[in-house]
Amino acid sequence: GTPHRTTSPARPRVRTPPPEGSRQRLRLRRPRVKTRTTPRAARTRSRPAPASSQSTTIGPMFASRACPADASATRLAVARRTRGAARRASGVTRVARRAGASDAASSAASPTARTSAETSEPMSVSDLSAPALPSHGARTASSAFEVGVAIPAVESNVAAARAALAARGYGDSELFAVVKAAAAGLAVAFAYAKAKKDLDTPGRPWMDDTTVGREYDAWTEERILEYYWGEHIHLGYYNDDVMARGAGTLLGCKVKDFVEAKLDFVEEMAIWAGCAEKTPRTVLDVGCGIGGASRHLARGFGEGTSVTGITLSPKQVARAEQLAEQQGVRNAEFRVMNALAMDFPDNSFDLVWACESGEHMPDKKKYVEEMVRVLKPGGTLVIATWCQRDDRDEPFSARELTNLNYLYKEWAHPYFISIDAYAELVGGTGKMGGIDTDDWTRQTIASWRHSVWAGVWDPLPVFSKPKVWYKTVRDIVCLERMHRAFDVGLMQYGMIKAVKTAR
Structure with missing residues (x-):
């Protein structure tokens, strides 16, 4: 079916387009290979014909047949x-x-x-x-290699399975259904094992001084965290009354509003710091997020108080300023600044407020020293932070270390320290007195699961953003693991306060 081609060095080869509807074959250029010049017919005729009495063995499959x-x-x-x-x-x-x-x-x-x-x-x-x-090679191959050697065992197993099903009145269709179900079960088991391994492997470790800023930039852009957690990216406060009525559980999710619990936390923290007796005129919010606590304090203390919030995330600063303008809060400002190297002069603020920012600090000692430096004499330092239990009396077990490692590396935490370790760092500055600590695990632990149930009752924002599904699933797993760590005492919610007594 291929037309005869003539080659001429003077004329280029012209392809004749195939007729419409005919099938076309893809031709790949291959290197020319030297072929014999003897015509095929001559080569065929030159072969000696086998003698009539000869017998030829074609291969091992036909070895026994002459x-x-x-x-x-x-x-x-x-x-x-x-x-x-x-x-x-x-x-x-x-x-x-x-x-x-x-x-x-x-x-x-x-x-x-x-x-x-x-x-x-x-x-x-x-x-x-x-x-x-x-x-x-030999006719009989090695049992470790030859496929045919293992076949009789497989065939006997299949035959046994068929016989067992036939005894119960089932045929090949039922056997096929059983095989399909077994394959589906194996696939599900494999998918579960892979997903569990992936979710158990932390994926957002603290890398350097830019890690926290990048992570909070991403959370701020997604708006999922803000939708469910409100303007306050910290835990809420639950008193004994609402806890007794099931606040923070799946069925008691509406007993206490999740966002309202965060406002209650800010107010309880301010009262615990002594702000009810003495209103500060200058406030520094270290690690302000999108400024929820800063704006709430600015409104609560009134126009006579100026509040400054700092964060490593430029997008958080932009969002905080936008919300302050929308809410008409004029006595709050926000800056991008590193808490370990603040630009403020010494003795600048009456109150230094640090709510859940110490977790992200790679140098806890420097973190405390910088806050004490910018605090005025007579001013108050108040810290709320996630802490691990003190392991000096009882070292961590291997399981506890594994769990802590996950909590460190999933949400960009360099490491945690204990409540007593924070108190020692504050006292170690030599400028602070009246140091007091407390553990608010009981008042805050409901927040972890409450945030999950809030999403269960209102899942539309997550489903409307497919790109954040996987990240949301990872966050849910981490929230549950945080709840369990606080529940068993591996983690504690530390509260530390002190007053500056010297310059």
Whole structure:
């Protein structure tokens, strides 16, 4: 079907477009290979014809079958044409069928060929796994390699399964259904194991001084955290009354509003710091987020108090300023600043407020020293932070260390320290007195699961943003693991306060 081509160095080759509707084949350029110059017909004629009395062995599959010369030549030609597929069942079938036709043509002259064709049997998997030529190896392959050796055991298992199902009145269709169910079960088990391993591996470790800013930039852009947690990216406060009525649980999710609990926390923290007795005129909010606590304090203390919030996230500062303008809060300002190297002069603020920012600090000592430096004499430092239990009396177990490592590296925490360690750092400055600490785990632990149930009752924002599904799932896992760590005492909610007594 291919038209004859003539090549001429003076004329370029022209492709004639195929007629419409005809099938086209993709032709790949291949390097020219030198071929014999002897015509095919001459080569064919030059081959010596085998003697009529010769018998030829074609391969190990036919090793036990001696064929007459004419049938052997036919089979050998077929074997050459199908050499690439000699071990496939379909190729073997075609060879046997064509060889059988040749045997039929020569059956009158050769009773041996007729006998061979009549007694031919279908190839087994053992035959397909055997060497292609006798020179390739022994007829019987190693049991560790030859596929056919393992087949009888598989076939016997299948036969046993069929017999067991047949005894109960089931056929092959039921066997196929069982196999499908088993395969589906294995697939589900594999997917579960992979997902569990992935979720148990922390994915957002603290890397350097820019890690926290980048993470909070991303959370601020997504708006998922703000939607559920409100303007306050910290835990809420739950008193004994609402806890007794099931606040923070799935069915008691509405007993206490999740965002309102955060406002209550700000007010309780201010009261615990002594702000009810003495109103500060200058306030520094270290790690202000999108400014929820800063604006709430600015409104609560009144126009006579100026509040400054600092964060590493530029997007948080932009959002905080936008919300302050929308809410008409004029006595709050926000800056991008590193809490470990603040630009403020010494003795600048009456109150230094640090709510859940110490967790992200890679140098807790420097963190405390900088806050004490910018605090005025007589001013108050108040810190609320997640702490790990003190391990000096009882070292952490291997399991506890594994859990802590996850909590460190999933939400960009360099490490945690204990409540007593914070108190020692504050006292170590030599400028603070009246140091007091408390553990607010009981008042705050409901927040972890409350945030999850809030999403269960209102899932639309998550489903409307497919790009944050996976991250939200990871956050839910981390929230639950945080709840468990606080519940068993591995983590504690530390409250530390002190008054500056010296310059």
